[in-house]
Amino acid sequence: MFRFQLKANSRRLFNASHQIRSVSKKVRSSKVIGIDLGTTNSAVAVLEGNKPKILENQNGDRTTPSIVAFTKEGDVLVGTAAKRQSIINHENTFYATKRLIGRKYNDDEVQKDIQRLPYKVVEHANGDAWLQTTIAQGLSYSPAQIGGFILREMKRVAELQLAEEVKNAVITVPAYFNDSQRQATKKAGELVGLNVVRVINEPTAASLAYGIGGKDKNNGIVAVYDLGGGTFDISILDIEDGVFEVRSTNGDTHLGGEDLDNILVEFILKRFQMKTGIDLRQDKIAVQRIRQAAEKAKIELSHVKSTTIDLPFITKTESISIPLTEEELDNMSADLIERTILPVRKALKDADLKVQDIDEVILVGGMTRMPKIRNTVENFFGIKPTTQVNPDEAVALGAAIQGAVLSGEVKDVLLLDVTPLTLGIETYGGMFSPLLPRNSTVPCRVTQMYSTAVDGQSSIDINVYQGERPLVQDNILIGKFKLTDIPPLPKGTPQIEVMFDVDADGILKVSARDKQTGKKSSITVFGKGGLTDEEVKRLVDESKQTTEQDQVKLNFLKLVNNLELIVFDTEQALKEIESFVDTTQADTLKRKLITVKKMIDDARKGDLLDQDLIKAAQEELQEEALQVIQKAAERSKAQRKAKD
Numbered sequence: 001m002f003r004f005q006l007k008a009n010s011r012r013l014f015n016a017s018h019q020i021r022s023v024s025k026k027v028r029s030s031k032v033i034g035i036d037l038g039t040t041n042s043a044v045a046v047l048e049g050n051k052p053k054i055l056e057n058q059n060g061d062r063t064t065p066s067i068v069a070f071t072k073e074g075d076v077l078v079g080t081a082a083k084r085q086s087i088i089n090h091e092n093t094f095y096a097t098k099r100l101i102g103r104k105y106n107d108d109e110v111q112k113d114i115q116r117l118p119y120k121v122v123e124h125a126n127g128d129a130w131l132q133t134t135i136a137q138g139l140s141y142s143p144a145q146i147g148g149f150i151l152r153e154m155k156r157v158a159e160l161q162l163a164e165e166v167k168n169a170v171i172t173v174p175a176y177f178n179d180s181q182r183q184a185t186k187k188a189g190e191l192v193g194l195n196v197v198r199v200i201n202e203p204t205a206a207s208l209a210y211g212i213g214g215k216d217k218n219n220g221i222v223a224v225y226d227l228g229g230g231t232f233d234i235s236i237l238d239i240e241d242g243v244f245e246v247r248s249t250n251g252d253t254h255l256g257g258e259d260l261d262n263i264l265v266e267f268i269l270k271r272f273q274m275k276t277g278i279d280l281r282q283d284k285i286a287v288q289r290i291r292q293a294a295e296k297a298k299i300e301l302s303h304v305k306s307t308t309i310d311l312p313f314i315t316k317t318e319s320i321s322i323p324l325t326e327e328e329l330d331n332m333s334a335d336l337i338e339r340t341i342l343p344v345r346k347a348l349k350d351a352d353l354k355v356q357d358i359d360e361v362i363l364v365g366g367m368t369r370m371p372k373i374r375n376t377v378e379n380f381f382g383i384k385p386t387t388q389v390n391p392d393e394a395v396a397l398g399a400a401i402q403g404a405v406l407s408g409e410v411k412d413v414l415l416l417d418v419t420p421l422t423l424g425i426e427t428y429g430g431m432f433s434p435l436l437p438r439n440s441t442v443p444c445r446v447t448q449m450y451s452t453a454v455d456g457q458s459s460i461d462i463n464v465y466q467g468e469r470p471l472v473q474d475n476i477l478i479g480k481f482k483l484t485d486i487p488p489l490p491k492g493t494p495q496i497e498v499m500f501d502v503d504a505d506g507i508l509k510v511s512a513r514d515k516q517t518g519k520k521s522s523i524t525v526f527g528k529g530g531l532t533d534e535e536v537k538r539l540v541d542e543s544k545q546t547t548e549q550d551q552v553k554l555n556f557l558k559l560v561n562n563l564e565l566i567v568f569d570t571e572q573a574l575k576e577i578e579s580f581v582d583t584t585q586a587d588t589l590k591r592k593l594i595t596v597k598k599m600i601d602d603a604r605k606g607d608l609l610d611q612d613l614i615k616a617a618q619e620e621l622q623e624e625a626l627q628v629i630q631k632a633a634e635r636s637k638a639q640r641k642a643k644d
């Protein structure tokens with residue numbers, strides 16, 4: 001056993017050097033991949049020839065679960081591997097984290113999610129919602145970092161398929177994502193070394209997937225109804241000879257398949273409690289098993305009329321077996337489906353269109369496979385929705401097309417996206433002064449003149465808000481900064497020019513300039529409230545540093561785990577060969593083992609953090625053990641010879 005361990009270690013070393021060699025051989029690709037970073041599943045695609053193509057992962061799957069897990073051994077698992085162990089390692093398996101990206105810990109939606117999540121959500125120093133593991137004294141990660149692990153995996157999938165290094169990507173976000181959610185998604189890509197050439201809206205991407213190759217056929221007004229795992233989006237587009245103009249967009253960033261799963265989980269828990277009197281809500285493992293079974297039943301009921309949710313031995317003595325029909329599921333989901341219709345109406349109104357003006361309806365997102373949803377959409381629009389592109393794949397395929405447009409591979413397509421919410425600033429008395437109405441085509445820029453409200457006022461606070469309400473208290477504060485050194489003048493005299501500049505990713509930069517002095521101040525809105533450019537930079541740098549620190553901690557943990565394994569192997573080997581070992585030698589080795597075990601203990605408690613000490617202890621122990629084993633082997637051979 002011990003010898004095997006030595007060999008296994010040397011094999012690992014060989015693999016590492018082999019990997020280094022194969023990476024250095026890679027060619028960097030000018031291709032731009034398209035990544036759909038989904039709440040439940042992610043997909044990656046690239047343009048091949050003139051057609052976008054989904055790149056399959058190592059298991060041959062066209063989508064990869066958006067799940068990241070950290071194991072006690074210090075490994076980071078992504079996708080199916082993470083999903084497979086989620087029940088036994090629920091505290092360190094993070095799913096649906098897109099629902100938390102760019103959100104504050106105190107956000108109502110976050111607080112609601114926390115009740116149901118089997119992992120820990122904590123408040124980071126900057127007020128954001130972060131995820132905490134139970135590993136290495138509670139390593140924590142931002143949802144953007146978790147997104148980063150998923151993006152890195154999608155990059156790897158693409159690199160394996162294309163056999164070249166990929167650097168550039170278009171990443172999609174729900175159309176209704178606000179500024180900080182977009183920024184956080186972009187940062188997730190940058191943290192793992194991706195050059196995020198564009199962030200585009202999911203429904204817009206999906207429409208591109210339908211439009212390409214048959215653009216004459218698809219001219220007209222298109223509604224994209226996108227219901228995925230965590231978000232609902234509706235976009236109305238005007239497609240004309242390769243120009244995709246988004247007329248309006250609306251939605252709910254916290255409405256999707258996960259919510260229906262939650263309703264089903266609650267239904268199962270109640271049924272079980274009624275039957276047995278047992279409340280399983282605190283049993284995270286049981287809840288996790290129920291969640292997986294609920295989603296499975298929901299998916300089955302898109303193809304069959306009835307099913308049974310079977311969970312043997314959910315407690316030591318009780319099992320779950322609940323029959324469920326499609327009709328029952330339809331009734332349970334009625335409110336949720338109805339909630340999607342209001343944003344659809346709003347989007348139509350904003351686009352100044354009636355239901356009858358829609359030429360085509362595209363269904364996107366796994367949840368639109370549910371017959372009840374298809375019927376609801378069909379009844380609302382009065383036309384049968386188009387489903388020729390796989391609803392789980394359309395977004396990634398469209399992102400790949402946009403990638404090809406940006407790299408110059410595709411020339412006859414132009415995407416004109418819009419801002420999802422009205423953007424403006426606070427004026428006297430808490431009034432909201434809109435500068436850019438929602439559904440403004442991006443990129444765009446607007447300037448407006450403001451003045452002081454008080455005689456002699458020497459500075460102005462520029463508070464930037466996003467929302468549709470006339471009072472700022474009802475909208476979302478997405479950033480603020482100060483313009484100072486305004487010469488003291490009677491109120492209303494200074495001319496302050498405020499400029500809003502939204503780039504093609506939908507990210508906003510605001511600046512203010514005193515026309516008399518030329519003094520200027522600006523921010524790129526980060527959604528974190530009151531941050532200057534320097535503070536934003538510091539935060540980004542800090543987050544990079546934390547990633548590195550976390551990696552160092554994980555590497556250290558791996559070393560300690562490995563040393564523990566060697567201690568175990570040595571003890572086993574010593575037991576097996578004890579009769580052939582010289583007592584003095586055996587005692588020395590046992591003493592060494594005690595010292596090393598103490599070191600492992602100290603390392604686990606955080607009292608010993610020196611990697612080199614751990615490495616040295618491992619080498620010494622292995623060397624000493626090898627000598628003992630060799631001597632014992634010689635003795636055993638000599639004894640056998642003597643007997644013969």
Ligand SMILES: Nc1ncnc2c1ncn2[C@@H]1O[C@H](COP(=O)(O)OP(=O)(O)OP(=O)(O)O)[C@@H](O)[C@H]1O
Pocket residue numbers: 036037038039040041042066098202227228229230231232256257258295298299300302364365366367368369370391392
């Ligand atoms: N056949 C089906 N019937 C019903 N629901 C389904 C079916 N297939 C998948 N789903 C559900 O669709 C959701 C996942 O859809 P999809 O992969 O499009 O979402 P996503 O891209 O991860 O999420 P989002 O767009 O919200 O970020 C899950 O809730 C899943 O349970």
